[in-house]
Amino acid sequence: MRKISESTVRRLSLYLRFLEQFDAQGQATISSAELARRGGTTSAQVRKDLSFFGSFGKRGLGYSVPELTARIRDILGLRRTYRVVLVGAGRIGSALIQYPGFRQRGFHVRAIYDTDPKKIGSGWNGLVVKDARQLESDLAREPTDIAIVVTPAEAAQDVVDRLVRAGVKAILNFAPAQLVVPADVVVKSVNMALELETLSFALANR
Amino acid sequence: MRKISESTVRRLSLYLRFLEQFDAQGQATISSAELARRGGTTSAQVRKDLSFFGSFGKRGLGYSVPELTARIRDILGLRRTYRVVLVGAGRIGSALIQYPGFRQRGFHVRAIYDTDPKKIGSGWNGLVVKDARQLESDLAREPTDIAIVVTPAEAAQDVVDRLVRAGVKAILNFAPAQLVVPADVVVKSVNMALELETLSFALANR
DNA sequence: GTTTGTGAAACGATTCACAGCT
DNA sequence: AGCTGTGAATCGTTTCACAAAC
Numbered sequence: 001m002r003k004i005s006e007s008t009v010r011r012l013s014l015y016l017r018f019l020e021q022f023d024a025q026g027q028a029t030i031s032s033a034e035l036a037r038r039g040g041t042t043s044a045q046v047r048k049d050l051s052f053f054g055s056f057g058k059r060g061l062g063y064s065v066p067e068l069t070a071r072i073r074d075i076l077g078l079r080r081t082y083r084v085v086l087v088g089a090g091r092i093g094s095a096l097i098q099y100p101g102f103r104q105r106g107f108h109v110r111a112i113y114d115t116d117p118k119k120i121g122s123g124w125n126g127l128v129v130k131d132a133r134q135l136e137s138d139l140a141r142e143p144t145d146i147a148i149v150v151t152p153a154e155a156a157q158d159v160v161d162r163l164v165r166a167g168v169k170a171i172l173n174f175a176p177a178q179l180v181v182p183a184d185v186v187v188k189s190v191n192m193a194l195e196l197e198t199l200s201f202a203l204a205n206r
Numbered sequence: 207m208r209k210i211s212e213s214t215v216r217r218l219s220l221y222l223r224f225l226e227q228f229d230a231q232g233q234a235t236i237s238s239a240e241l242a243r244r245g246g247t248t249s250a251q252v253r254k255d256l257s258f259f260g261s262f263g264k265r266g267l268g269y270s271v272p273e274l275t276a277r278i279r280d281i282l283g284l285r286r287t288y289r290v291v292l293v294g295a296g297r298i299g300s301a302l303i304q305y306p307g308f309r310q311r312g313f314h315v316r317a318i319y320d321t322d323p324k325k326i327g328s329g330w331n332g333l334v335v336k337d338a339r340q341l342e343s344d345l346a347r348e349p350t351d352i353a354i355v356v357t358p359a360e361a362a363q364d365v366v367d368r369l370v371r372a373g374v375k376a377i378l379n380f381a382p383a384q385l386v387v388p389a390d391v392v393v394k395s396v397n398m399a400l401e402l403e404t405l406s407f408a409l410a411n412r
Numbered sequence: 413g414t415t416t417g418t419g420a421a422a423c424g425a426t427t428c429a430c431a432g433c434t
Numbered sequence: 435a436g437c438t439g440t441g442a443a444t445c446g447t448t449t450c451a452c453a454a455a456c
Contacts (some may be wrong), residue, residue, distance in 0.1 A: 004411070005425070006404065013403040017382070031437065040384060043437090044427055051439060059433040059438045076403050077410025091301035098297055101382060101399035107406075146405055169412075170405040176223070176307060178246060186408040188401050193307040195394050197219040197282050198212065199352055199376040200313075202392040204283025205210070206375075211447070237415065249415085250449055257417060265416040265455040416455075427444070434436085 008049045012072050014039045015046065019069040031062040081106040083142065087159050088150035089114035089122075089129045092174055096148060097125050107146065111138060115155075132159075139166035146170045153177040160187075214255045218278050220245045221252065225275040237268040287312040289348065293365050294356035295320035295328075295335045298380055302354060303331050313352065317344060321361075338365075345372035352376045359383040366393075 018038045022030055032043040032050075039046070050056055050068075053075050057063045073079055084107050086093050096102070097109050112124055113132040120131050130138070147163045149156055149171055156175035163171060164185050173179055173189040181187050224244045228236055238249040238256075245252070256262055262277050263269045279285055290313050292299050302308070303315050318330055319338040326337050336344070353369045355362055355377055362381035369377060370391050379385055379395040387393050 004407075007425080009404050009407045010400060012407075013397075013400045014384070016403075033437085038384065042427070044429090044440095045425095047437090047439060048426075055439060057438050060436045061434065062437065075407070075410075077406040078403070082406060082409075091304055095297035095301040096398065099398060102402065105399055105402070107402050145409060146402070170409050172401060172405060178220070178244060184412070186405060188405055190396065190398075190401060191219075192302065192305060192396075193311055194216060194219045195378060195396060196308065196311070196313050196352070197222075197284065198215050199378060199392060199394055200283040200288060201210075201215045201218075201281070203288075203351060203376050204281075206390070209446095213447080239415080248449070250418095250451090251447095253415090253417060254448075261417060263416050266414045267456065268415065414456085416453105418452095418454105419450105420452105421448105421450070423446105423448070425444100425446075428442080429440100430442105431438105431440095433438080 002052065004052055008052065009076070011039060011041065011045070011049050012076060015049075016069065016072045016076065016078075019065055019072065023065050023069055027065055029062040030065055030068070032057070034062075078106055081108055082145040084109045084146045084148060085111045085113065085135075085139075085144050086148045086150065087113045087132065087135070087163070088152075088155075088175075089116070089119045089124060090150055093148070093150040094124070096150070096174075097127075109148075110142070110144070135159075135162055136166055139163075139168065144168055146172065148172045148174070150174045208258060210258055214258065215282070217245060217247065217251070217255050218282060221255075222275065222278045222282065222284075225271055225278065229271050229275055233271055235268040236271055236274070238263070240268075284312055287314055288351040290315045290352045290354060291317045291319065291341075291345075291350050292354045292356065293319045293338065293341070293369070294358075294361075294381075295322070295325045295330065296356055299354070299356040300330070302356070302380075303333075315354075316348070316350070341365075341368055342372055345369075345374065350374055352378065354378045354380070356380045 015035050032046040036043045036046045056068050056071050086109055089112050112127050112129045113135055114129050115132045119129050122129050147168045149159055151159055153176050156177040157179060160179050164181055169185055171187045173187055176191050179187050221241050224241060238252040242249045242252045259281050262274050292315055295318050318333050318335045319341055320335050321338045325335050328335050353374045355365055357365055359381050362383040363385060366385050370387055375391055377393045379393055382397050385393050
């Protein structure tokens with residue numbers, strides 16, 4: 001497939017959220033202009049984003065809400081569910097695991113790992129924290145799509161290496177570390193301090 | 207000042223983190239090539255990023271680690287500390303407030319607000335959760351730079367409107383909602399479900 | 413000899429504008 | 435008449451490549 005930019009993918013996710021809202025309100029069709037208004041972009045951008053994947057609209061009419069919803073779900077790979085494991089049973093992990101948005105969209109957290117003996121064995125939202133040493137044997141038994149890494153920065157690269165060796169192809173990283181992975185593994189890093197720094201930059205430069 | 211792109215600012219944050227590490231190791235100088243290697247970019251990109259703000263290096267030698275560190279801190283507005291308030295005393299807020307990276311970089315969470323009577327008055331990492339109705343009067347007394355919004359999606363726009371009216375100029379938003387603010391207010395949204403969807407897209411399109 | 417700083421070139425993303433369907 | 439789909443034009447960002455500084 002032609003190379004799709006990250007911004008296009010992020011906008012598709014946004015459009016999907018709006019489409020779900022319109023669908024819930026029973027609205028049958030929607031124009032690119034209306035989607036653009038909601039998403040803070042332009043109608044041409046919406047049409048261009050969609051055009052990479054096909055032509056889903058009707059000229060003069062707009063897009064069928066249920067159809068476009070289904071198409072975008074398809075494009076984003078949201079028809080199936082994903083097995084997710086969480087490495088690091090700290091506060092951020094704890095918050096993430098209970099975030100309803102994950103489950104709603106088919107991301108099922110199936111195991112939590114930590115190295116701290118005090119945490120191992122404790123219950124966590126219906127799951128028991130497992131010993132991180134079990135990671136390899138568990139993943140061999142239960143192939144897993146996505147790992148969320150919430151370890152301290154020092155531990156992150158080692159954990160990621162082990163996850164990659166065990167066949168994990170997608171990693172969401174919250175550790176403030178720059179991770180190295182093979183080309184066929186995709187990493188998305190979320191770094192809170194960095195987000196705040198874009199704000200302080202904006203405040204300082206006005 | 208000339209318009210600086212968001213990607214440049216994010217990279218500067220990254221460089222800063224690396225510089226701090228090099229500084230801790232007592233390294234005196236660093237080349238754009240070495241910074242690039244660590245940050246997963248190119249030396250030309252590093253030099254271009256810095257060139258928007260001045261020329262900080264010595265040809266043939268590289269950059270003085272302490273000097274460049276100081277310059278980037280300056281650029282990012284990290285010389286001063288920031289008063290931060292948190293709106294929404296849920297799990298994500300709880301995790302964020304204890305994240306040491308914030309305090310280390312001068313972002314001081316000074317108050318937490320919620321509307322839930324069961325949460326109001328409870329202790330939270332040395333702070334007491336306050337009634338969200340106090341927001342306006344508190345902000346009038348203690349001007350605040352940054353607000354972190356961790357409310358449910360439905361409540362977010364209302365909270366943001368009140369924050370903006372009270373003079374807050376920068377908002378870090380974790381609620382899965384598209385927020386509308388005046389042009390002089392900067393909003394940075396972090397949306398976990400959207401991050402995961404970029405991963406599922408990558409997994410689906412290989 | 414090494415590495416910066418920076419115009420110029422290449423690339424990529426967004427916006428324009430309009431022909432083509434409904 | 436209204437709105438999509440899409441080449442072409444525009445705009446912004448990254449990479450190249452080299453003169454200048456050390």
